[in-house]
Each structure stands twice: as C-alpha cells, then as structure tokens.
Amino acid sequence: MQSTIQPAFFKQGPKPFSRLLIYASLSLALLLVDVRWQILQPAREVVSVALYPLQWLATAPVSVAHQVSNYFVTQTALQQENRRLQDERLLANAQLLRMQALQQENIQLRQLLITRDMQGGRGVLAEVLYNDRDPYTAKLVVDRGEQDQVKAGQVVIDPLGVVGQITRVQPLTAEITLITHKNQPVPVQVVRNGLRAVVYGSGPENPLEVRFMPVNGDIRNDDLLVTSGIDGTYPAGLPVAKVTRVDRNAGSAFARISCEPAADVDKHRFMLILNETRSRPARPEPVTTPAKKRKAD
Secondary structure (H helix, E strand, O other), X not given: OOOOOOOHHHHXXXXXXXXXXXXXXXHHHHHHHHHHHOOOHHHHHHHHHHHHHHHHHHHHHHHHHHHHHHHHHHHHHHHHHHHHHHHHHHHHHHXXXXXXXXXXXXXXXXXXXXXXXXXXXXXXXXXXXXXXXXXXXXXXXXXXXXXXXXXXXXXXXXXXXXXXXXXXXXXXXXXXXXXXXXXXXXXXXXXXXXXXXXXXXXXOOOOEEEEEEEOOOOOOOOOEEEXXXXXXXXXXXXXXXXXXXXXXXXXXXXXXXXXXXXXXXXXXXXXXXXXXXXXXXXXXXXXXXXXXXXXXX
C-alpha cells in the first residue's frame, strides 16, 4: 500500500489553540459591541420568531396539565363555597322566621297584657300546648291548671274577643272548649240595638250561628255581637262574633243567621284566662227619710 502524503498546502494555517483564542476574542468583542449598540437585536428577534412553535410544542403538555389541574381545583373550591353560602342562607332564613315568630308572639303578649289591664288585671296568661286528640271537637289544652287557681267555667279570651270556656282542669293543665264547639252556647246581644240572642257553635264548616231568632228580628249583616252577661259566666261587653249572613224564609218561624268568631280561635298561641266574671252592680236601697217614716207611721 502506498501511504497518502498530504500536500504542504493543506498543512498551512493557525494551530487549533490559536483558532480558539481568535474565536473567543471575536465572541467577546461581539458581545461587548452588542451590549453597547444592540446590533444583534434584529437577529435575536428573527430567531425568537422562528423558534416559537418549537417552544410552544415543548411547553404545551405542561401548560395543559396545569390548566386542567387549576380547573378541577377551581370547581371544587366553587362547589364548597356554594355549599357554604347555601348553608348560611338556610340558617339566615331560619333565624329570620324565628325572629318574625318571636315578634308576633311579643305583639300578641303585649295585646293580652293590655286586654288584662282593661279587665282590671284579672287574668292569667296561658300558652296552648296542643289540640284535643279528637279532630272533630274544638278543644285546646293549655299550660295552666289548679296550681294557678284556674277553675272550670272561667272565660278565655284573646285581644279580639271570646275564645271559649274552661271545661276541665288538671293540676298542671286545663282544657278549653272553644265557642266554635258544636252546640256550645254563648248569650249575646246586638251592639247596634241591644237585641238579645244566643250564639251556638256549629262545627268547623259554619263556626257560629244564632238560633231561635224570629224572622222579623232586627238583626243584619255585619252586626257585632257581644256577651250580654245575663248567664253570670261571661262578662258583659266582650266581642263574640260578627253576623255574616241572614236568611229569612217565610215558611220558617226562625231566621237562619250565620256568624264568624271575633277572636282568632285557631291561630293564637297565648290566651288570657279571666279569673272571675264581672259582678253586676247591686241596686241601691231607697233612702227612707224621717218625714216619710212619720207619714208611714
């Protein structure tokens, strides 16, 4: 084999170390010039635009994973915040309803206290515990009994009128028979003309009615009926009912008169039990003068 002998022309030129120094010097000079005059800025911009798709492709998986993670974290946070706000809203609504109920109870208690003062302070405040077990009877059970000096026959009222009468007393509770109870009588009179009558309960469909009133009796729609006090049980002057309908049939001896209770017999939670009925004022005895006595003698 013949060895290839390189011509002397190709052996000429700087040595590698010299070339390294030259290139390093040129690079340093180029850096200094670029820092001073920014001559490579257009080149960098062109290279940046050219390499942008490659950069986007390289960072796309990481960016997508980060966005998906943020989406799920945000959804979870929003759901928790929504649940918390709903719980707060429900709690606020419950507190608002309770405040409204307490406000109504406060108003009712104030009205009952005013009513008791109008009755001369003779009354015991009672709270309704529950209705009677029989749904067809108009009766209530209250939290006052024998220990509170409650007795059978006492009258129960609310700020609007007569509610009923105590019919059964236990040591701690008492039973109220409402005026709407079937065949429960209450002696009344018409405020407009003083006409006396008796109101009877007739059940939930037609709560009250005036019975045995002659066809020509002077009673009209919207007449207010108050207790007459002639039975010695109900104090005189307590509102009982309002006339809603008067039917006069020529073929019947009595008019058919329907009424609605003046009191909210099935709404209030607190009621007032009157301790005693108003006693009628005694008639003054005639004063006998001495002259009349001598004349009588």
